[in-house]
Amino acid sequence: MSEYSIPFNKPYMTGRELKHIAEAHENGRLAGDGPFTQLCHQWLEERGNCHKALLTHSCTAALEMSALLLNIEPGDEIIMPSYTFVSTANAFVLRGGVPVFVDIREDTLNLNEDLIEAAISSKTIAIVAVHYAGVACEMDKIMAIAKRHRLKVVEDAAQGMMASYKGKALGSIGELGVFSFHETKNIISGEGGALLINEPSLTSRAEIIREKGTDRGSFFRGEVDKYTWCEQGSSFLPGELIAAFLWAQLEEANQITQSRLKLWQYYHDSLEDAESKGIIRRPVIPDGCVHNAHMYYVLLSPEIERNELLLDFKRNDIQAVFHYVPLHSSPAGSHYGKVSGKLSQTESLSERIVRLPLWLGMSESQQEKVVELLSNS
Template identity: 65%
Template sequence: MQSHADHDASGDGAPKASIPFNRPYMTGRELHYMAQAHGAGHLAGDGVFTQRCHQWMSERTNAAKTLLTHSCTAALEMAALLLEIAPGDEIIMPSYTFVSTANAFVLRGGVPVFVDVRTDTFNLDEGLVEDAITERTKAIVPVHYAGVGCEMDTLMAIAKKHSLYVVEDAAQGVMARYKGRALGSIGQLGAYSFHETKNVICGEGGALIINDPAFATSAEIIREKGTDRSRFYRGEVDKYTWQSSGSSFLPSELSASFLWAQLLEADWLTSERLALWNTYNVLLAPLERRGLLRRPVIPVECEHNAHMYQILVAADIDRQSVLQRLKEAGVGAVFHYVPLHSSPAGRSFGRAHGDLPVTIDISSRLIRLPMWIGLSDSEQQYVVSTLERALTGNA
C-alpha cells in the first residue's frame, strides 16, 4: 500500500496527501448484507440483522438484553427515561466527556454534577465520587475514556452503599474489558457507540446494554415509541398499544446489516488497532523519556481496545502551536473535549464539585493522533517524526 505520507521529489518534507485523523474501515461484507436486507423487503428496524446484533452483543457482554439504537446518545437518553430521572435529580459524571453524557439527563431535568478525573487514565476519579453525593443524587455515570475501564469495583460499591444506579458510558469501550468483564456490562445499564470514528461502526448507531433484568420490558417499550410492539411481534400479545412515554430509538436494518458485518470481524478489528497502538507506543517512548510528552497509561486490570492513541504534551509546550505544525505537515491530529463544567450549558444546567484541576490541565494538553485500520508503518513513523519536530520547534 502506498503511504499517504510519501514525500514529493522536491525533498521539501511536505507530504503529497494528508494523513486524516480517522478513515472508516469496511470489512468487505457490509454492502452484501445491506443488499440482503433490501432483498428481504425489510429496511425498517428490528429485522433479522438487528436480532443477530442483539444476540451477538448479549452473548459477548452477558447482558440480560441488548437493544440497538440509532446512536449512543439515544441509548443514554433511554437510560435516563428508564431511571425516571426527574427535575432536580443529580447525576455524577466527569466533566471531561462528550456533551451527550450530560444532555441525556438534562433533557429529563437532571442536574449533572461534574467530578474531576484521574491523572493516569482521565477517567472519573473514584476517590472523589462519594463526597459529591447528596440527598438528590440518583446515579453515577462513569465514562470509559479511550476504551480504558474506570475503577468499576469501587464505583459499584459506592453506588450500592448509597442506593444509586450506575450507567456506564462505554461509547468508546466496545471490545474492552475491566477485570475480565466487558465494559458496559457492569452497571445496571451501559451504552455503546458505533459512530464512524469508533472501532466497530455503522456510520451512526449505538446500543443499550441492559444488565438489570428489571429494566428489560420497559426498555423495549420506551424504544418502540412507548408501545409493546416488540411483544406483539413475538406473539406475546394479540395487538400492540401505547403503554407509556417513549420515542423512536430504533436504527434501520441497513445500519444493523452494516454493523453485523463489523461485529463478525470485531476481534480482528480490535487486534489490528492494538497493533497500531503498540507501534505508536514504541515509537513515542524516546519522546516521553526526553520529557516532551506522556504516553497513555493502562492499568493492569484493564484490557483496552486501542480506541485512540492520545498524548499529553509537556506543560511548557504550546499545544495549539503543535497542532498547527502537524496540520501544516498534513497530519490530522486533534484535541479532545472542552470541559463541560466550563461550557455555557454546563454552567447553566449543572455544577462542578470542586475546582477540577486535572480536567482543566489535561484538556489543554491532550492531543489525539491519527488512528485507523490501514495506517501504514511509514505513515505512523511520519506522524511521530513530524510530532517530534513540532514539539521541539524544529521545522
C-alpha cells in the same frame, strides 16, 4: 476526501457491508428489528454477557433511554466527569436532571472514583462512568460506592467496544451500558448505538421505551393480541440497513481490534524516548484493564504550545486533534450542571491532550512521520 495526506480517521470497511445491505433489501425488511438486528443483539448479549442488548440509532439515544429507565425527574442529580461528550450530560438534562461534574484521574482521564462520595447528596440518583479511550474506570470501587448509597450506575462505553475490566466486558458491569457505532469508533455503522441492560427488571420497560412507549415488541412475539401506548418513549430503533452494515463489522470485531492494537503499540513503543525526555506523557493502562486501541493520545509537557504543534502537524499534512472542551466550562454546562470540588485535572489535561491519527490501513511510514514530528517538537 480528506485534505490531509494522513487524516485523523478513516472509516474501515470489511467488504461485506454492501452484501448484507443487499440481502436486507432483497428480504424486504428495512424497518427496525429485522433479522440483522436480531443477529447484532445476540452477538452483543453473548460478547457482553448482558441480560438484553438493544440497538439504537445512536449512543445518544441509548443514553436518553437510560435517563427514562432511571425515571430521572427535575432536580435529580447525576454524577459524571466534565471531561466527556455532551450527550453524556444532555441525555439527563432533557429529563430535568442536574449533571454534577467531578474531576478526572491524571493517569487515565477517567472519572476519579475517590471524589465521587463527596459529590453525593440526597438528590443523587446515578453515577455515569465514562470509559475514556476504551480504558475502564475503576469499576469495583464505583460499584461499591453505588451499592452503599443505593445509586444506579450507567457505563458510558461509547469508546469501549471490545474492551474489558478484570475480565468483564465494558458496558456489562453497571445496571446499564451504552455503546457508539459512529464512524469515528472502532466498530461502526455510520451512525448507531446500543443499550445493554444488565438489570433484568429494566428489560420490559426498555423495550417499551424504545418502541415509542408501546408494547409493540410483545405484540410481534404473540404475547398480546394488540399493542398500545404504555408510557413515555420515542423511536429509538435503527433501520435494518444500519443493522446489516453493523453485522459485517461485528463479524470481524476481533480482527479489527487486534489490528488497531498493533497500530497503538507501535506509537507506544516509538514514543517511549519522547516521554523519557519529558516532551510528552503516554497513555496509562492500569492493571486489570484490557483496552481496545480506540485512540492514541499524548499529554504535552506544559512548556509546549499545543496550537503551535497542531499547526506544525497541519503544515506537514497530518491531522492531529485535541478533544472535549470540559462541559462545566461550556455555556450549557455551567447553566444546567454544577461542579463538585476543584476540576484542576480536567482543566489542565484537556488543554494538553493531543490525539494522533489511528485507523486501519495506516502504514508504518505514516506512523513514523507522526512520531518524528512529535518527538522533535
